[in-house]
Amino acid sequence: MREKLAMAVYQTDGLTLAKRLLGCRLVHKTPEGACGGVIVETEAYLGLEDDAAHSYKGRPEGRVNIQYGPGGFAYIYLIYGMHSCMNVVANRPGVPEAVLIRALRPDENLPLMALRRPKAKNDRQLCAGPGKLCAALAITRAQYGLNLTEDTLWIEERAAEPLITASPRIGVEYAKLCGGKPWRFTITGDPYVSVKPKEALERNDL
Secondary structure: OOOEOOHHHHOOOHHHHHHHOOOOEEEEEEOOEEEEEEEEEEEEEOHHHOOOOOOOOOOOOHHHHHHHOOOOEEEEEEEOOOEEEEEEEEOOOOOOEEEEEEEEEEEEOHHHHHHHOOOOOOHHHHOEOHHHHHHHHOOOHHHOOOEOOOOOEEEEOOOOOOOEEEEOOOOOOOOOOOOOOOOEEEEOOOOOOOOOHHHOOOOOOO
8 A cells, every 4th residue: 555645735735736646545444444546537627717627616515525625535426327437536625626537447355346337348448437436436416525534435545656647637628718719638648547538539438
């Protein structure tokens, strides 16, 4: 086990954190065992200035409430009524920013992940998308608000700083102000990303 990221690491702006998390390991411990993988793809959502962010309208109530606290907590929501997506709250209290974890390179307890993701044809497909990785790691809205420095859901330090590719985020073309911003970050050339950056505007994999 690598050292967990300190709370202070999360309390920076979303763009910085989205890049900082690449190469780190996300781990979720359940009664069936711990599953984890290296974070290879993230997206930054910059709150009040970002019309693709859930917190864009500046309303601290409801599901975005956790984003108004300090960085270092889990923000998890459902899309299409069925797929969980895990975000890491960034920045200081009152600045509602978050980083979506889009893909992992699985490296711990792959047989258990495969049981949870029976449609995955290979290891690459286990966690190649935000909904897929949450299913593989059994991350649901039950983990909303968890402190990421504790012992249920956490992120470990990376072994080395990776090369990073920036590209537009996936599935936010509706956002007129920020939909085309290069706020999606991947480890350059990593085969476990959900969609190769050059294809990012053409597909919307979960």
